[in-house]
Amino acid sequence: MMSWCLKCLGDYFRLSLFAAGILLGVQIPNFVIQYEQRIDARLLEAQQNLAGFQFTANRHFNGSITQLIDHYRASNDKVFVQDANSIQAIVGRVQMLAAEHQALQTHPILQVWHIAVASNRPILKETYNAFSFSVPLTLFSLLWGAAIGVLLTLVLDITKKGARVCYHRFKPS
16 A cells, blocks of 8 residues: 555656646747847847947948947047947947847747857846746647656656666665
8 A cells, every 4th residue: 555655656746747847848938039029129229229320320431330430439539439439339239139139030949059058148147037937828838848848757767767776786685
């Protein structure tokens, strides 16, 4: 009777682990979407910040923002010299966010890989801190959930089997 109860508890634990894996897995696409939205919003804002300077560059420097920055830096006016640094920072931000946006225009698995290994860490941290959990019922979310659930259950089963083999191999006689 006791062994049957322990077996049932073990089975329930496996089911619980599988269910937790599903709930964790369906969050992955949701997190990717929230990270991508954050990148897109910041890119749009940075492009709007640059728009006025780009208009001036289009009008006076054949569209070259670099020539506009060089013109500001060559000025005798300290305000213009400081503004050159500000414009350069905005240009750098637009380039960084555009590259991050482009990196996310790929297969969903590669998006997850990019976020895990090469994302913008401050924006990733902000996304994590502001992340809102939900259970999206999309095919992709369900596939992620099932995959994580199976993976966690498989890890548990392999660990349990390995422990059993080690116990029987090194069991005191």
